[in-house]
Amino acid sequence: MSPGSAHNIIISPIGDVTPELLVPIREEIERIYEYPTKVMGLLDDLEFAFNTNRNQYHSTPILEKLADKAPAGAIKVLAVVEVDLFIPILTHVYGEAQLGGKACIVSTIRLNDGRSYLNMQEPFLSRIVKEAIHELGHTFNLRHCREHTCLMHYCRNEQDVDRKSDQLCRYCKVLLDDEMKRLAVK
Ligand SMILES: [Zn+2]
């Protein structure tokens, strides 16, 4: 697994995002996915995705814009936001991803005890980092995993997130390796 030097994973904070949060997210992305990371603002605001009835942001159009704006050489883009996200069939989401695509997003707000400021302590920090890694996993074509401790397990609540480890299970690791090889020969 040796991705070309032109390829990196972009981490894109949108709106007010605590800069210190990006440090552990970068470290974990580099550990799990073995691509270099770069922090880059790709969108100035999220107003286009705001739903006034729900007072939340629809994540799907945000992903489409991010994928459009991703620079050449960016293999994936992870947006980090501190606003509440939804998709129409769910009351809220921790994040969303384009399966096998380029863009994904994670929100801190529901993983942060509903506080308006970001709590950089545990378990909040680990929850956010795990869900960021989870969403990126989908862009590498990983689907939800039944193993409760695997990063790709689907979490309905914070307790589920806390039960996950900071690792992919061995099955998801094999699938990720295959996808990495496929991307490297492209
Ligand atoms: Zn998922």
Ligand SMILES: [Zn+2]
């Ligand atoms: Zn797994």
